[in-house]
Structures are given as C-alpha cells and as structure tokens.
Amino acid sequence: MQRDESKGAPSMPEPPEQLTRRMQELQLENEALLTRVRRLSTERQRLESRMADLARLHTASTRLRESGxxxxxxxxxxxxxxxLLGSEAFAVFELAPDASALSWLxxxxxxxxxxxRVPLGEGPLSFVVQSGRSWVSEALPADDLALSACIPLRLGSRVLGVIAIFRLLPHKPSFEATDHVLFELLETQGGMALHCARCPAGGSPLTGGS
Incomplete structure (x- = not known):
C-alpha cells in the first residue's frame, strides 16, 4: 500500500503580500458593514421622527376639530x-365681511x-387673503413685528381669517418641510374650526341651522 506523503504535512504559510491583501479586503468589508449599520440607524431615526410628526399632526387635527x-x-x-412650529409670537385674525381688513381674535x-384692526392693501397678509395660499419669509425677520409666515384659514377656497406668525424661537432658525405640512392642516382644519365657532348652536358647520 502506497503511503500518501502529503498527509500530515504542515501547510505552507501564505506569503506576506497575500496576508496583507486579505487584511485589506477584510477591512473594506468591515467598513462597508459599518456604513450599512449607520445608514440603517439613520433611516430608523428618520422613520421614528416621521411617525412622531404624524402623531402630533393627528393630535393637532383632532384638537382643532374639537374647538367650539x-x-x-x-x-x-x-x-x-x-x-410644533416653534414660535411664541403670533396673531389670529378674522377677515371682515367686505375683505377690507383683518380683525384681532x-x-x-x-x-x-x-x-x-389691520387694513388690507399690500404685503403678505393681503397676498394670503387674495390667493388663499400660505406665505413664508425668505429670511428671518429682525423686527419683532416683522412676519415669518402667514397662513390662511380657509373653508374650501373661501378665506375666513389669517394666522400671522412673527419671530421664531431661538433654537429654530427656519421652517422645515414638516412645518409646511402643518401649514396645510392649519389652513383647512383651522378654517373649519373658525367657521364652526361662527355657527349657531345646533346648526350644520357648512349650512347653518335649518
């Protein structure tokens, strides 16, 4: 029986250049895995933040509908x-029947x-009343009475009033994407709430009492 001389023979060590190349490959794989873990962690945080924003928007919508x-x-x-918007300086106005001025609420x-009483003519407030669309300042206002944003309170296409937002809190340099979603909610739900506050007791929020 022929003896297999190769059995039990010690394996030859890899050349240094192969070991170096293998270590480099493992390092690259490790960095790729770490990058993927960081990306997944960031995505999870983004989704958690989005879910929290949606929960806050739902709560805000519910509370606006319950305002009588x-x-x-x-x-x-x-x-x-x-x-949610990060401002402690704002005013809510109701539009006069002839749309000539805004009255403090x-x-x-x-x-x-x-x-x-704020007469309408030119400027952001007039733009919002005429267009039915929100307005946002391109730069942070320096004056306390300068506007940061104006939001129409609408019932359909009809503007019933306006929210004027002045300076933002120090920790908030500007409005974010989620703020514009909140603007849309305030436009419709806030407008409906203002309309309902004007309805007679027992009347329909759209048509009034029968």
Missing part, C-alpha cells in the same frame, strides 16, 4: 404654534392693541 369657540380655537392654535407674544 374663539377662545378654544386660539388656545389650541397657541399650543400647536408654540410646540387672539394671539400670543404681540401687542393686541397694535393689531386690533
């Missing part, structure tokens, strides 16, 4: 604008006497 008076509406808007952090 001017005081309740302004109180709800105060929480939404402070907690409530607000926070601004002088109500200066804004008791």
């Amino acid at each position: 008076t001017d005081a309740e509406l302004v109180a709800t808007l105060q929480e939404i604008i402070k907690d 409530g607000g926070m952090g601004v002088d109500s006497e200066l804004l008791r």
